[in-house]
Amino acid sequence: MHSYKKFELSNGLRVIHLEDKSRTTIVLNTLYNVGARDESPNRTGFAHLFEHLMFSGSANVPLFDKEVEEAGGQNNAFTTNEITNYHLVMPRENIETAFWLESDRMKSLNINEKSLSVQRGVVVEEFKQRCYNAPFGFLWHHIRKIVYSQSPYRWPTIGESIEHIETASLEEVQAFYNQFYGPQNAIVSVVGDISLNQTKLLCEKWFGDIKKLESANQNNYLQEKKPSSRRFLESLDVSPNPAVFLVWRGPVFLDPRSINLDLFAELLGGSDVSPLQLELVKSKQLLNAAECFYMRGLAEGLFVLYGIMNDGVSHLTCEKALLDVCKSLFLPSSTLKKSMQGCINRQLSHLLFEAVQPMQLAQKLCYYENAGDLEGINKEVSHLENASLKAVLTDASATLTDESVSVIYYHPKKNDRL
Amino acid sequence: MTDYRSIKPITKNIVSLNAPPIEITKTLGGYPLYISETKSTGVVQIELFWGKGSFHQKQAFQSSLAGDLIFAGTKKRKEVEIIQLFDHLGATHQTETLFMGSSIVLRCMKKHFEKVFSWLLENASAACYPEQEVASAILVHSASLERQQKTSKYWALRKSMEKLYGPNHPLTRFGNTDDCQKINSACLLNYRKKHLPISDCMLFLSGDIDKEIVAKTNAIMSPYPGGDFSVPTFQHCFNLPIDNTVIKHKVANTNQVSLQMVAHISPKNIKEKHAFTLLNMCLGGYFGSQLMQVLREEKGLTYGVSSYFQPAFKDFTWTIAGEFNSTNTQESFETIDMIFQNLRDTIMPLETLNKIKQYYAGQFRSGFDGPFAMNSKVQHLLLQGLDIDYFETVLPSIWAISPKDLNHLANNYLHKESFIHVLAGDT
Structure with a gap:
C-alpha cells in the first residue's frame, strides 16, 4: 500500500x-x-x-x-x-x-x-x-x-x-x-x-499565487466507432526483414477489462517460453521476433501483436500463424491455468520492484489522479490477485476478433538511395 | 518590492557521499558475497557475477550467447521446463555480458527465494546448449544484427572503433551475420565451462535480505564448492596512429548522418581521471554541456549529441556522437573544433566549473540510492582494481580540481588531430 x-x-x-x-x-x-x-x-x-x-x-x-x-x-x-x-x-x-x-x-x-x-x-x-x-x-x-x-x-x-x-x-x-x-x-x-x-x-x-486558467481541459474528443471489418495497410521500411503487425482497440485504463487484456498479453507472449515464442520463433521458426502488449490509455487501449519474419515466410502465413496462436489460448485448460498464475506472480513481483523506484511511482500517482481514481494505485495488487482466467479469456476473445483487427504488412525497402 | 520569485533559493553543495561502507563477506563455501541495503520490499534480487566477458571470447557472439542461453536446457531438462518454473514463481531473469564482466540477475518475491535460487544454480551449472535452441537463437540474433546494420549509428561506432584499434582488436569484435552461423552448441559449452562455472562467480544479494535469506543462501550454495572468483588484471592498451581523414560510410535509405569522433585516453593517475570526468562533462557529458548547448540549443542542428568514456582495458575510449542533417555535418565538425579551441584557450570561470561539479556530485550521489544500485558500483571497484573506500574519495577529489587543471588537460588532449572522424548514413 x-x-x-x-x-x-x-x-x-x-x-x-x-x-x-x-x-x-x-x-x-x-x-x-x-x-x-x-x-x-x-x-x-x-x-x-x-x-x-x-x-x-x-x-x-x-x-x-x-x-x-x-x-x-x-x-x-x-x-x-x-x-x-x-x-x-x-x-x-x-x-x-x-x-x-x-x-x-x-x-x-x-x-x-x-x-x-x-x-x-x-x-x-x-x-x-x-x-x-x-x-x-x-x-x-x-x-x-x-x-x-x-x-x-x-x-x-x-x-x-x-x-x-x-x-x-x-x-x-x-x-x-x-x-x-x-x-x-x-x-x-x-x-x-x-x-x-x-x-x-x-x-x-x-x-499558490499562480492564476487559474479560464477552464481546465474538458477532454471532450470525438469517440470513433470500433472497426467492424478488417482494415489493411502495406508499407515499405528500412528493416531488412518483413513483418506483420496486428492491432485491436480495447477498453480504457480504469476499466478492469484492460487489466485482463494486459494479463492476456503476458500469457501469450510475456515469457521466453510463452506460446508466441515457443511455437512461432523456436519450434516452427517462422519468425525471428514476436511480441504482444496492451497499451492502456485514458480514452482507449491498443492491443498490438506482431511478428518479424524469417526468409521465405509470407505475410499471409505470418498473419495466420499469429492469429492461430492467439486464438488457441481462448479456451481454458489446466496448462493455461498454471501459466496464468505465473503471469500474476510476475506482475505482482513487478509491482513490488516498482514501489522502490520513486520516479516511476511519482509518475504513476499523477497518472492515476489524472485518470480520476488516485486510489486505483492501491488496488492494483488486489485486482491481480482476484483476476480469473475465465474473465481474461472472455475479454480477450471479445476484443481480439477477426472483424475488428487492423493489419499492417511491412516490406523491406530496396537500397534505392545507394 | 522585490518579487520573491526573482531570488533563487539557496542551494547547498553536495560535497560528500556518506554511503554505507562496502563490505564484501564470504559465504560458508567461500564465495565472495556482497549484500546491499536491506529494505522491507518483499522482493529479492540475486546476481551471479563473473569477471569474464566478451574480452575472453574466441569468436564474435560467443560470450553473449553463452549467457543468453544459460537456461536453454540441460541434459535432464528442456528449456520449457526450466523457464516455466521461473515463470510460475513470478521470477524474471536477465543476463548481461560486458567487455570485462558477465551477470545473471534474477528477481523474485522473497517467499520464492529458496526455490528460485536453487533452480537457478541447478540449471545454470548444467547448461548444455541444445542444438535446436542454439539454431533458433542464431536466427533471432542474425536478424536483429541485420536490422542494426541498417542504421547509421551502428556503422559510425563500428567504423570509428575499427579505425582506432584495428579490425582484429578485442574491442572491435563486432561480428557479422556469417559469424553468427559459426556459433554452435560445443563452442558455447566450452565458453561456459571455462569462463562461467558457478565456482568462479561472486554473489550479490539485494532487496529484502535478512539473516534467514543469508542462511538459505549458504545452504543452497553448499553443494557447489567455490571461491575461485577472480577479475582480470588489465594493462594499458594501445591504439593505431590517428589518421585525420574523415571516414565516410554510406548507409542506404537514411536521411541523417551519424557523426562519431573517438580517441584513446590513458589517464596518468586517479587525479587526472577525475579531471577527465569533469572535462568530459563540460564538453558533452550532460544537457548543459557545450556540445548540447551550442549544437542543439543555440543552433538547433541536432536532437542529441554527447561525449562519454567507454572502458578500454585499463584506459578509455573518448567518444563524441550525434545525429545530424547531412547538410550540417561540416558546420558541426567546425563547431566541435571551435569548442575544443575554447576549452584550450580559455580558463573556465570558477562559477562554470562549480556548476559542473555540483551537477556531477548530485548524479554521483543519487547513483547510490535504492536497494539495487550498489551492485554495479561494487563490480566497478573490482574490475578497475580500486580501493574499497574509493567512492568516498571521489567527491572531495572532484571539488579539488581547478579550472587550470582542466585547461591543462584540454591543451594536452583536446585537439581534433587526436580524434578519428567518422560520418555514416546519408553521406
Missing part, C-alpha cells in the same frame, strides 16, 4: 505527497492534462514541440537547465497522446529549487521566436532520427492511421509530418500555453525524503 496524501491549492492545483526517507533525492513530478489528442489536425506534433519549449526559460529563470544542474539535479519530460509529463529529481537539501523552477514556468514561460526557431530544428531532427532512420520508425504513424480515421488519436505524438512542426507559429505556442498550462490542468507529485508539512509549505509558497 502506498501511504500517499493528497491536497489541493485554492487555484485548483492537485498535489500528491509520498514520503520515502531512504533516498537522498526527491522527485517533483508534474503532469499536464494535455497531449497530442488536443492538437489541431494540421498542427500535429505541437504538444511535443511545446514540451521542448518548456525548457527555454521563464520570467525569473532565464536558463532552466543551468539552475537544475547548479542544484545537482536532473530533469526530463515526455509527451503522449494524452498527457505531458515533466520530472525534476533533486538532492533533498536543494528541493526548493525544484519548486521554484517548476512553478515559474507554470506561471510565466518565456516564449520567444528564437527559442521556437531553435526547438523546431531540434524536433525536426528528432523526427528524422526516430522515424526515418530506424527500422519500423513509422510504426505508430501507420498504427494510428489504420486504427482511427476521425478521432484525434489518428496521429502519433511526434506529429503526422515534419511540415506541421516547421510551420508552428509563436501565436499558436502562446495560445497553447494559455489554454493548457495552468494549475487546475496540472497534477504535482512529490516523492522522497520530505515531510507533508514541508511539501504543503513549499507548494503554497511557489504554486
Whole structure:
C-alpha cells in the first residue's frame, strides 16, 4: 500500500505527497492534462514541440537547465497522446529549487521566436532520427492511421509530418500555453525524503499565487466507432526483414477489462517460453521476433501483436500463424491455468520492484489522479490477485476478433538511395 | 518590492557521499558475497557475477550467447521446463555480458527465494546448449544484427572503433551475420565451462535480505564448492596512429548522418581521471554541456549529441556522437573544433566549473540510492582494481580540481588531430 496524501491549492492545483526517507533525492513530478489528442489536425506534433519549449526559460529563470544542474539535479519530460509529463529529481537539501523552477514556468514561460526557431530544428531532427532512420520508425504513424480515421488519436505524438512542426507559429505556442498550462490542468507529485508539512509549505509558497486558467481541459474528443471489418495497410521500411503487425482497440485504463487484456498479453507472449515464442520463433521458426502488449490509455487501449519474419515466410502465413496462436489460448485448460498464475506472480513481483523506484511511482500517482481514481494505485495488487482466467479469456476473445483487427504488412525497402 | 520569485533559493553543495561502507563477506563455501541495503520490499534480487566477458571470447557472439542461453536446457531438462518454473514463481531473469564482466540477475518475491535460487544454480551449472535452441537463437540474433546494420549509428561506432584499434582488436569484435552461423552448441559449452562455472562467480544479494535469506543462501550454495572468483588484471592498451581523414560510410535509405569522433585516453593517475570526468562533462557529458548547448540549443542542428568514456582495458575510449542533417555535418565538425579551441584557450570561470561539479556530485550521489544500485558500483571497484573506500574519495577529489587543471588537460588532449572522424548514413 502506498501511504500517499493528497491536497489541493485554492487555484485548483492537485498535489500528491509520498514520503520515502531512504533516498537522498526527491522527485517533483508534474503532469499536464494535455497531449497530442488536443492538437489541431494540421498542427500535429505541437504538444511535443511545446514540451521542448518548456525548457527555454521563464520570467525569473532565464536558463532552466543551468539552475537544475547548479542544484545537482536532473530533469526530463515526455509527451503522449494524452498527457505531458515533466520530472525534476533533486538532492533533498536543494528541493526548493525544484519548486521554484517548476512553478515559474507554470506561471510565466518565456516564449520567444528564437527559442521556437531553435526547438523546431531540434524536433525536426528528432523526427528524422526516430522515424526515418530506424527500422519500423513509422510504426505508430501507420498504427494510428489504420486504427482511427476521425478521432484525434489518428496521429502519433511526434506529429503526422515534419511540415506541421516547421510551420508552428509563436501565436499558436502562446495560445497553447494559455489554454493548457495552468494549475487546475496540472497534477504535482512529490516523492522522497520530505515531510507533508514541508511539501504543503513549499507548494503554497511557489504554486499558490499562480492564476487559474479560464477552464481546465474538458477532454471532450470525438469517440470513433470500433472497426467492424478488417482494415489493411502495406508499407515499405528500412528493416531488412518483413513483418506483420496486428492491432485491436480495447477498453480504457480504469476499466478492469484492460487489466485482463494486459494479463492476456503476458500469457501469450510475456515469457521466453510463452506460446508466441515457443511455437512461432523456436519450434516452427517462422519468425525471428514476436511480441504482444496492451497499451492502456485514458480514452482507449491498443492491443498490438506482431511478428518479424524469417526468409521465405509470407505475410499471409505470418498473419495466420499469429492469429492461430492467439486464438488457441481462448479456451481454458489446466496448462493455461498454471501459466496464468505465473503471469500474476510476475506482475505482482513487478509491482513490488516498482514501489522502490520513486520516479516511476511519482509518475504513476499523477497518472492515476489524472485518470480520476488516485486510489486505483492501491488496488492494483488486489485486482491481480482476484483476476480469473475465465474473465481474461472472455475479454480477450471479445476484443481480439477477426472483424475488428487492423493489419499492417511491412516490406523491406530496396537500397534505392545507394 | 522585490518579487520573491526573482531570488533563487539557496542551494547547498553536495560535497560528500556518506554511503554505507562496502563490505564484501564470504559465504560458508567461500564465495565472495556482497549484500546491499536491506529494505522491507518483499522482493529479492540475486546476481551471479563473473569477471569474464566478451574480452575472453574466441569468436564474435560467443560470450553473449553463452549467457543468453544459460537456461536453454540441460541434459535432464528442456528449456520449457526450466523457464516455466521461473515463470510460475513470478521470477524474471536477465543476463548481461560486458567487455570485462558477465551477470545473471534474477528477481523474485522473497517467499520464492529458496526455490528460485536453487533452480537457478541447478540449471545454470548444467547448461548444455541444445542444438535446436542454439539454431533458433542464431536466427533471432542474425536478424536483429541485420536490422542494426541498417542504421547509421551502428556503422559510425563500428567504423570509428575499427579505425582506432584495428579490425582484429578485442574491442572491435563486432561480428557479422556469417559469424553468427559459426556459433554452435560445443563452442558455447566450452565458453561456459571455462569462463562461467558457478565456482568462479561472486554473489550479490539485494532487496529484502535478512539473516534467514543469508542462511538459505549458504545452504543452497553448499553443494557447489567455490571461491575461485577472480577479475582480470588489465594493462594499458594501445591504439593505431590517428589518421585525420574523415571516414565516410554510406548507409542506404537514411536521411541523417551519424557523426562519431573517438580517441584513446590513458589517464596518468586517479587525479587526472577525475579531471577527465569533469572535462568530459563540460564538453558533452550532460544537457548543459557545450556540445548540447551550442549544437542543439543555440543552433538547433541536432536532437542529441554527447561525449562519454567507454572502458578500454585499463584506459578509455573518448567518444563524441550525434545525429545530424547531412547538410550540417561540416558546420558541426567546425563547431566541435571551435569548442575544443575554447576549452584550450580559455580558463573556465570558477562559477562554470562549480556548476559542473555540483551537477556531477548530485548524479554521483543519487547513483547510490535504492536497494539495487550498489551492485554495479561494487563490480566497478573490482574490475578497475580500486580501493574499497574509493567512492568516498571521489567527491572531495572532484571539488579539488581547478579550472587550470582542466585547461591543462584540454591543451594536452583536446585537439581534433587526436580524434578519428567518422560520418555514416546519408553521406
